[in-house]
Amino acid sequence: MTEYLIGVDGGGSGTRALVHRLTGEVVGAGAAGPSALGQGIPQAWGNVLAAVRRAFEAGGVAVPPWRRCVLAAGLSGVSHAAWRDAFVGADPGFGRLAVEGDAFTMLLGAHGGQPGAIVIAGTGSIAEALHADGTRATVGGWGFRVGDEGSGAWLGLQAVRHGLAAFDGRANPSPLARRVWMHCGDEREALQAWCAASGQFEFAQLARAVFDCESTDPAAAHLLHQAVASLEELALAVDPRGRLPLALSGSIGERLAPRLRPAVRHRLVPARAGAVEGALTLARRALRKETEEAL
Numbered sequence: 606m607t608e609y610l611i612g613v614d615g616g617g618s619g620t621r622a623l624v625h626r627l628t629g630e631v632v633g634a635g636a637a638g639p640s641a642l643g644q645g646i647p648q649a650w651g652n653v654l655a656a657v658r659r660a661f662e663a664g665g666v667a668v669p670p671w672r673r674c675v676l677a678a679g680l681s682g683v684s685h686a687a688w689r690d691a692f693v694g695a696d697p698g699f700g701r702l703a704v705e706g707d708a709f710t711m712l713l714g715a716h717g718g719q720p721g722a723i724v725i726a727g728t729g730s731i732a733e734a735l736h737a738d739g740t741r742a743t744v745g746g747w748g749f750r751v752g753d754e755g756s757g758a759w760l761g762l763q764a765v766r767h768g769l770a771a772f773d774g775r776a777n778p779s780p781l782a783r784r785v786w787m788h789c790g791d792e793r794e795a796l797q798a799w800c801a802a803s804g805q806f807e808f809a810q811l812a813r814a815v816f817d818c819e820s821t822d823p824a825a826a827h828l829l830h831q832a833v834a835s836l837e838e839l840a841l842a843v844d845p846r847g848r849l850p851l852a853l854s855g856s857i858g859e860r861l862a863p864r865l866r867p868a869v870r871h872r873l874v875p876a877r878a879g880a881v882e883g884a885l886t887l888a889r890r891a892l893r894k895e896t897e898e899a900l
Contacts, residue, residue: 679710
């Protein structure tokens with residue numbers, strides 16, 4: 606018998622879990638490390654379960670058998686079918702498991718499960734829309750190095766590229782370049798080693814340097830201008846007619862929101878809730894489907 610609903614929000618920087626009883630009473634919340642599927646399925650499940658356990662512990666409730674729980678997770682990388690299938694195949698035995706992309710659960714949370722659009726720019730970037738007829742649209746979200754324009758990882762990648770060019774003498778040794786050298790290494794071998802060993806999360810840590818250097822470094826200011834343009838492109842592409850309420854989410858997106866053009870900025874509405882609450886909405890839908898199937 607199902608006793609608990611669990612919502613999970615997992616991305617390239619961390620994982621959050623929120624546990625409710627069927628009555629709606631909050632049990633607790635927990636957090637753990639990254640659970641983006643592209644960083645490995647064992648790591649993803651390890652951090653999902655760690656966050657869930659901490660949520661039960663926070664509420665002073667013994668962790669129950671997983672079969673008594675409905676878990677709904679919004680995870681980065683779910684759109685990659687092989688990763689999604691591998692994650693679902695490693696299910697440790699939840700009573701019901703629902704898995705969607707973290708952008709969709711953010712969308713559900715932002716608009717309370719109602720039609721709307723969202724642009725997300727945190728570690729990565731993506732835009733999603735849910736229409737009144739139930740159809741969905743996705744723009745971006747192609748992943749680190751080939752996509753994620755306007756995100757923290759994208760900003761960090763561009764900053765490193767600038768730092769490497771400056772190291773070679775192909776660009777000026779600007780304040781941003783020096784911040785990159787301080788973070789990644791100031792010798793060729795050290796820079797190569799850092800780049801070879803780093804992924805989406807590590808590059809995203811350099812986004813702060815871009816913001817910090819904006820006022821003194823034209824290169825940093827230009828990168829932020831490009832990031833704003835990328836978020837505007839996502840918003841326009843996911844809802845070309847601009848008829849849906851639009852939410853902007855993620856640490857980078859929220860910071861850049863005031864810089865959007867008025868035509869886009871005026872479409873913005875405050876998010877009602879976050880991705881983990883959206884995942885709980887997904888969990889309730891999964892439970893309702895289970896109940897209907899049992900009738």
